[in-house]
Amino acid sequence: MSRLKRIIAGLSTLAMLLLGASLALAQTSTTTPGVPTTGAGGDAAANVIILGVSTLMIITGAVLLRKEKKEKKL
Amino acid sequence: MAIKDSKKTIAAIAVIVCGGLIFTAAIVRAFFYTEDIALHAEIISPNIPTELIIPKLNIDAKVLEMGITAKGNMEAPHNFTDVGWYEYGTIPGNIGSAVIDGHVDNGLSLPAVFKNLKTLQKGDDIFVMESSTQLHFVVTDIERYYYTSAPLSLIFNAKDGRRLNLITCDGSWVTADKTDDHRIVVFAILKQ
Numbered sequence: 001m002s003r004l005k006r007i008i009a010g011l012s013t014l015a016m017l018l019l020g021a022s023l024a025l026a027q028t029s030t031t032t033p034g035v036p037t038t039g040a041g042g043d044a045a046a047n048v049i050i051l052g053v054s055t056l057m058i059i060t061g062a063v064l065l066r067k068e069k070k071e072k073k074l
Numbered sequence: 075m076a077i078k079d080s081k082k083t084i085a086a087i088a089v090i091v092c093g094g095l096i097f098t099a100a101i102v103r104a105f106f107y108t109e110d111i112a113l114h115a116e117i118i119s120p121n122i123p124t125e126l127i128i129p130k131l132n133i134d135a136k137v138l139e140m141g142i143t144a145k146g147n148m149e150a151p152h153n154f155t156d157v158g159w160y161e162y163g164t165i166p167g168n169i170g171s172a173v174i175d176g177h178v179d180n181g182l183s184l185p186a187v188f189k190n191l192k193t194l195q196k197g198d199d200i201f202v203m204e205s206s207t208q209l210h211f212v213v214t215d216i217e218r219y220y221y222t223s224a225p226l227s228l229i230f231n232a233k234d235g236r237r238l239n240l241i242t243c244d245g246s247w248v249t250a251d252k253t254d255d256h257r258i259v260v261f262a263i264l265k266q
Contacts, residue, residue, distance in 0.1 A: 032226045033160070034147035034240065035219075036140070038188065039254040040107055040154075041179035042247025048182065050100040056092025064086035068079065 084261045093166070098221030107152050113160045114141035121158050122189035123166050125203035126174060131190050137174065137202075148230075148241075150175055154186035158242075163230055167209045167264060170232055171237045174202075178243045178254070188242035192216065192258045200238060200262050209263035211238045219245060220256050229259055 083202040100135050123137040140149040140158035151158045157176035164170030177186035219225065220241075245256030 003192050009203055029110040031162070032230050033162075034145065034148040034226065035224045035257045036143075036148040036158075036175045037109070037253040038150045038175050038241065038257075039178045039186075039243030039247075041183035041256065042249070042252070043103070043181050043251075044179075044183035045165065047100055049102045050096060051104070054093045054096035054100060057089050058097065058247070061086045061088075061090030061093060065083065065088065068083050068086060072079065 101243055105154070107150060107151060107154065107177065107181075107207040110144035111149055111199075112142050112144045112146070115139070118162055118245050119165060121165055121167070121204045121207070122161075123172070123174070123202045123204050126157050127203070128194070128198070130194065130198050133187060135176065135187050147173060148173065150177060154180040154184075157187055160230070166204065166211075166238050167207070167236055168228065169233060169236055171228075171232045172202075173230055173239045173241060175197060176240045178258075188240070188258075190242060191240060191242045192218070194260050199255075200240070200260075202238065209238075210265045212265050213260055214260045215261040217261070219259065221251075221253060221255055221257055223244075223246070224257050224259070238262045238264070 076195045113266050115140060121140065124136045126133065127139055136154050136156045138151050138158045139161040140151070141161060144151050148156060148160050157174050159166070160173040160175070164172040166172040166174075176188035176191070178191070179186050194213050194216055196213055196215065198213040200213065202209045202211065229241065237264070240260040242258050243256070245252035245254045246254050246257045247253075
């Protein structure tokens, strides 16, 4: 039983040490970050094309659907 | 005949649904900014900045807390109207360099909160609200740096005063890194 206690104590000490070391490393790396990316305008052309194509898809689908309904009525 | 008609109807509905999904994704891409975030702190201080006011540019923006991205850069706000304070750095008003970033434009190239940041001049006023306190900063310098050679220590770690540095993008688009190739940094100091 006491051996088990010693193993548990040893493992918890090891875990504490690892946690402390990782926190220290994280702390060091957080002091000076790189500059942020604060612009998205460079993607504007691609975004406009995607918006245009998807709008065309919606319109085409709607037109086809309407045509189908009309044909069914006839 | 009926089966053929229903197939056509299903195809039309599928085109509409696909178009709708792509349209929604494009809107999200254009109006919301997302990055993989590596680190975020739990700030318990009551004196964290809540609002940034720059009268000359008609800016009155909410301040969000920014961590670090997976690439090791300061995080940027997920929208184009708020600004972000680097939470691992200095709290505005304390000795050191508090850093606040904001976008210059959104995914459709429409102006964002810091669109006109580079028009600030020495002596212009910047106010930061912290709970019930208003801090008054004055612009001391405006610099433009290439994005890979910006003086990070000067921007994030200068300890020679109660500094506030505002940062945004500028220049041309670098497709490989999906970012602009310059940064505008406005250096300000607390007015005593």
